[in-house]
Amino acid sequence: MDYKGKRVKIVYRIKRFIHFLFWKGETCDRCGKPYAYVWEAPDDLWAKVTGEKHGGGTRCIDCFDEEAQGKNCNTLYWKCKEGK
Numbered sequence: 001m002d003y004k005g006k007r008v009k010i011v012y013r014i015k016r017f018i019h020f021l022f023w024k025g026e027t028c029d030r031c032g033k034p035y036a037y038v039w040e041a042p043d044d045l046w047a048k049v050t051g052e053k054h055g056g057g058t059r060c061i062d063c064f065d066e067e068a069q070g071k072n073c074n075t076l077y078w079k080c081k082e083g084k
């Protein structure tokens with residue numbers, strides 16, 4: 001890894017640490033970005049897309065959708081509702 005690569009990685013870790021200190025929501029296990037919405041997928045779909053059998057892990061919608069593209073889940077249906 002070159003200097004620029006190391007620098008990018010260090011900056012990324014600092015941002016994640018700061019995020020960890022102040023964020024009270026979820027963070028995507030795939031891309032590391034925080035997301036401020038609540039969503040869920042059926043267990044069988046979650047396992048098919050993520051490979052995690054017991055519903056573990058977190059994904060932002062963008063990552064879940066992207067992962068699904070290559071796993072015979074080319075069209076996902078998203079539904080919105082008000083939460084409490």
Ligand SMILES: [Zn+2]
Nearest residue numbers: 028031060063
């Ligand atoms: Zn993500």
